[in-house]
Amino acid sequence: MTDKLTWKDMEVGNIVKEAGNACFRRTGDWRTERPILDKDKCIKCALCWLYCPDASIKPGEDGYYEADLYYCKGCAICARICPVEAISMTEEEER
Amino acid sequence: MSRRVALEASHAVAEATRMADVDVISAYPITPQTHIPERLAEMVAYGDLDAAYIPVESEHSAMSACLGAAAVGARTFTATAGQGLELMHEVVYVASAMRYPVIMAVANRALSAPLSVWGDHSDAMAVRDTGWIQVFCQNSQEAFDLTIWAFRVGEDPQVLLPVMVHLDGFTLSHVTEPVLLPEQSEVDRFLPRYHYRFALNPDQPMTHGAFGPPEIYAETKLAQAVVFDNCKKTILQGWQEFRDIFGRHYNPVEEYRTENAETLLLTIGSFTETAKIVVDARREKGEAVGLISLRLWRPFPFEEFRRAVRGAKTLIVFERAISFGLGGPVVAEVRSALYDEETRPKVASIIGGLGGRDMSEEDFEYVIDRGREVAEKGSDRVLETVGIRGESEALKR
Amino acid sequence: MAITEVKFGDRLLTSKEFLAEGHNFCIGCGEPMAIRMVLKTLGENVIMAMATGCDEVTTTPLPYTSWRIPWMHTLFENTAAEISGVEAGLKILMKKGRIPERRITCIAMAGDGGTSDIGLQALSGALERGHDFVYICLDNEAYMNTGIQRSSSTPYGASTTTAPAGKMSMGQITRKKNIVAIAAAHGIPYVATASPSYHFDLMRKVRKAADTKGPAYVHILTPCPTGWRCGGDITVQIGQLAVQTGVFPLYEIEHGRYRLNADPPRLKPIEEYLKLQGRYRHLTDDHVARIQEMVNEDYAGLKEKAACFPVEAKE
Numbered sequence: 001m002t003d004k005l006t007w008k009d010m011e012v013g014n015i016v017k018e019a020g021n022a023c024f025r026r027t028g029d030w031r032t033e034r035p036i037l038d039k040d041k042c043i044k045c046a047l048c049w050l051y052c053p054d055a056s057i058k059p060g061e062d063g064y065y066e067a068d069l070y071y072c073k074g075c076a077i078c079a080r081i082c083p084v085e086a087i088s089m090t091e092e093e094e095r
Numbered sequence: 096m097s098r099r100v101a102l103e104a105s106h107a108v109a110e111a112t113r114m115a116d117v118d119v120i121s122a123y124p125i126t127p128q129t130h131i132p133e134r135l136a137e138m139v140a141y142g143d144l145d146a147a148y149i150p151v152e153s154e155h156s157a158m159s160a161c162l163g164a165a166a167v168g169a170r171t172f173t174a175t176a177g178q179g180l181e182l183m184h185e186v187v188y189v190a191s192a193m194r195y196p197v198i199m200a201v202a203n204r205a206l207s208a209p210l211s212v213w214g215d216h217s218d219a220m221a222v223r224d225t226g227w228i229q230v231f232c233q234n235s236q237e238a239f240d241l242t243i244w245a246f247r248v249g250e251d252p253q254v255l256l257p258v259m260v261h262l263d264g265f266t267l268s269h270v271t272e273p274v275l276l277p278e279q280s281e282v283d284r285f286l287p288r289y290h291y292r293f294a295l296n297p298d299q300p301m302t303h304g305a306f307g308p309p310e311i312y313a314e315t316k317l318a319q320a321v322v323f324d325n326c327k328k329t330i331l332q333g334w335q336e337f338r339d340i341f342g343r344h345y346n347p348v349e350e351y352r353t354e355n356a357e358t359l360l361l362t363i364g365s366f367t368e369t370a371k372i373v374v375d376a377r378r379e380k381g382e383a384v385g386l387i388s389l390r391l392w393r394p395f396p397f398e399e400f401r402r403a404v405r406g407a408k409t410l411i412v413f414e415r416a417i418s419f420g421l422g423g424p425v426v427a428e429v430r431s432a433l434y435d436e437e438t439r440p441k442v443a444s445i446i447g448g449l450g451g452r453d454m455s456e457e458d459f460e461y462v463i464d465r466g467r468e469v470a471e472k473g474s475d476r477v478l479e480t481v482g483i484r485g486e487s488e489a490l491k492r
Numbered sequence: 493m494a495i496t497e498v499k500f501g502d503r504l505l506t507s508k509e510f511l512a513e514g515h516n517f518c519i520g521c522g523e524p525m526a527i528r529m530v531l532k533t534l535g536e537n538v539i540m541a542m543a544t545g546c547d548e549v550t551t552t553p554l555p556y557t558s559w560r561i562p563w564m565h566t567l568f569e570n571t572a573a574e575i576s577g578v579e580a581g582l583k584i585l586m587k588k589g590r591i592p593e594r595r596i597t598c599i600a601m602a603g604d605g606g607t608s609d610i611g612l613q614a615l616s617g618a619l620e621r622g623h624d625f626v627y628i629c630l631d632n633e634a635y636m637n638t639g640i641q642r643s644s645s646t647p648y649g650a651s652t653t654t655a656p657a658g659k660m661s662m663g664q665i666t667r668k669k670n671i672v673a674i675a676a677a678h679g680i681p682y683v684a685t686a687s688p689s690y691h692f693d694l695m696r697k698v699r700k701a702a703d704t705k706g707p708a709y710v711h712i713l714t715p716c717p718t719g720w721r722c723g724g725d726i727t728v729q730i731g732q733l734a735v736q737t738g739v740f741p742l743y744e745i746e747h748g749r750y751r752l753n754a755d756p757p758r759l760k761p762i763e764e765y766l767k768l769q770g771r772y773r774h775l776t777d778d779h780v781a782r783i784q785e786m787v788n789e790d791y792a793g794l795k796e797k798a799a800c801f802p803v804e805a806k807e
């Protein structure tokens with residue numbers, strides 16, 4: 001997108017009006033490991049959700065918290081913080 | 096109905112700011128600017144002005160607080176001089192690039208070292224390229240008028256640029272002269288209430304001041320250059336409206352007795368008034384001498400300037416700053432403005448009035464005579480100056 | 493139906509992300525973790541001014557922004573001055589009836605460099621003038637954005653790129669500047685330290701800071717895997733160890749009164765904290781012993797101050 005913009009596309013003072021439009025940016029390709037949730041173990045405490053630096057863990061309709069791999073950078077913080085070890089990290093395959 | 100009152104130029108600026116119903120004033124004291132913020136603080140303290148006065152701890156913070164206030168949609172004002180302008184230098188660029196129409200009065204002052212609290216234009220020249228609209232005043236009335244006008248132009252939705260109003264330290268800032276003060280209703284008619292569409296507020300969560308990676312920085316700068324170029328229209332329109340309401344007219348380049356002038360003297364700021372006396376005397380003697388003074392400094396008034404000097408044989412540029420290794424900063428611009436002209440005057444540069452050194456009528460006599468000589472024969476000096484002891488011995492090696 | 497709130501312990505937190513996904517913080521960075529907690533606590537009625545630094549650069553590469561709150565950045569060292577203008581501007585515009593009257597929390601956020609070093613003057617000015625705002629320092633103990641150069645907040649013994657460890661150097665030879673005490677010395681109503689590893693404590697303090705009339709200062713330790721040279725997975729554990737070893741105690745200073753928020757019966761040896769981080773790898777046993785002494789001294793000093801003002805049971 002950036003390389004298509006001309007000076008005419010610049011908003012007054014280069015303001016960005018579309019709040020949070022960075023959510024269109026994929027950061028999932030930074031990842032070398034991905035988190036895998038074991039729903040049988042999960043107690044739905046939401047700690048992983050609160051601690052994910054990338055806000056990639058989303059609350060689901062079913063009450064579970066799962067990583068959105070479009071964003072997840074694979075830091076493993078969620079796996080580390082989970083009190084019942086319901087999240088494990090597994091290596092990303094070659095893409 | 097206007098009232099005629101005796102006002103120091105600094106107080107005229109403060110009065111204009113009051114009549115503009117400014118919202119936030121943020122300033123740090125520095126001679127010779129002090130009378131401006133003092134007067135404003137007093138107005139707030141006495142309830143004559145409903146504004147926030149932020150007594151910041153530095154000029155860097157003065158301008159930074161203006162940016163914050165402007166971002167939420169407040170009409171903002173600050174004033175500074177010399178070292179203060181230098182200290183806030185970094186922030187000055189940001190105001191224009193982020194399109195916050197902060198209005199700033201600069202009581203022009205020399206730069207250290209050695210420390211000098213007295214006037215010249217070194218501070219103004221150091222902020223030439225900051226993307227601010229800049230004008231110079233010659234007397235108290237102009238200081239009042241141009242301050243009101245600055246709000247009108249800077250805040251125009253087509254412009255949204257900060258404006259610097261330069262007034263010479265002491266020789267103007269501290270001079271008391273009669274000033275015609277308009278009715279509040281006239282000011283209100285001229286200056287609409289400021290409405291900033293992009294004001295930060297929780298209902299429209301916008302991002303001000305995102306950073307510019309190489310793929311986009313250049314585009315932001317071209318956009319800024321285009322806006323700066325376009326603002327000229329509003330500048331002229333603002334002066335037109337000003338005349339319609341207040342009856343006084345301003346021009347990007349002010350001309351004085353330029354009809355059929357062979358020799359033109361160019362000045363900036365309050366010394367213009369002394370120069371006019373000398374021009375009168377020369378005209379009396381039958382010499383075809385005229386005067387032009389740059390009112391609008393940024394954007395540079397190329398068209399008006401070229402028109403004003405057309406037909407003159409000699410143009411003598413008198414200025415109050417040195418660009419070391421270059422000469423006079425103003426004359427360098429003037430020369431480049433003339434380069435593409437088919438016929439152009441010969442240009443001489445004379446520098447004086449540094450660090451509060453006064454310019455008498457005799458000094459301007461010298462400027463005209465020496466200027467003609469230099470324009471004709473060239474100069475063997477490092478700099479052509481006036482009123483500096485030993486100046487004739489500053490020869491190029 | 494979209495989920496708008498998440499039940500968390502005994503409270504509900506908004507599921508809204510005010511710091512959007514897709515930012516460029518390094519893998520496992522403590523800064524976005526802290527920012528998410530801050531903004532989930534305060535919600536949308538805020539305006540934030542942020543200093544130049546990792547948090548600003550990673551969240552706003554034009555034409556993108558991660559912010560879903562009104563947000564501004566201008567420079568590195570002027571954030572406290574900028575928020576002064578925001579606060580004064582809002583107040584006067586509300587007074588003049590130009591914008592609707594409402595409570596908006598003004599937040600200034602800056603790194604340790606932007607706070608303890610280059611931004612100290614502006615911060616001091618804003619605290620002294622008494623603006624109603626919350627200043628949050630995200631302390632990762634160096635200038636990370638420019639490549640891990642030392643700051644006055646870098647702890648004794650840490651290796652950075654401008655105070656590197658080497659044959660003739662043990663890295664940082666100065667003690668971490670006590671910016672928390674400096675903030676408190678302005679006589680402002682509320683000062684606190686916090687850590688995202690203690691989320692309830694952090695959120696409570698941020699809430700309290702926002703509810704405080706006048707200036708409030710919250711100093712948050714945000715581990716930086718890149719600069720501290722540790723795994724991105726142990727950010728939370730490192731933050732916990734910082735508190736458990738006493739090197740970064742959690743406390744509040746309300747109107748000059750100190751209160752320790754977590755006072756473990758016995759502090760863990762500092763070595764447990766240091767050994768996880770590459771920035772301390774070069775330290776000898778003597779250095780570690782010296783650091784332990786410093787921690788003990790500082791902690792005892794803090795306890796003494798806290799003891800002067802015994803406080804009822806923790807909430």
Ligand SMILES: Cc1ncc(C[n+]2csc(CCOP(=O)(O)OP(=O)(O)O)c2C)c(N)n1
Pocket residue numbers: 544545546547568569602603604605606607630632633634635636637638643
């Ligand atoms: C006036 C000025 N000096 C230096 C810099 C370069 N600079 C930008 S960010 C930064 C360091 C930021 O450190 P800190 O405040 O601790 O934030 P961090 O990146 O560590 O989160 C420096 C030195 C600058 N942008 N402006």
Ligand code: SF4
Pocket residue numbers: 034035051052053054055056057067068071072073074075076077078079
């Ligand atoms: S691995 Fe890291 S980025 Fe991915 S979901 Fe877990 S905490 Fe979030």
Ligand code: SF4
Pocket residue numbers: 037041042043044045046047048049065081082083084085086087
């Ligand atoms: S931290 Fe573990 S138990 Fe808690 S919600 Fe996440 S996966 Fe489930």
Ligand code: SF4
Pocket residue numbers: 516517518519520521522523546550632636637715716717718719
């Ligand atoms: S350098 Fe450190 S503070 Fe900066 S983004 Fe990376 S991990 Fe975070």
Ligand SMILES: [Mg+2]
Pocket residue numbers: 603604605630631632633634635636
């Ligand atoms: Mg830092």
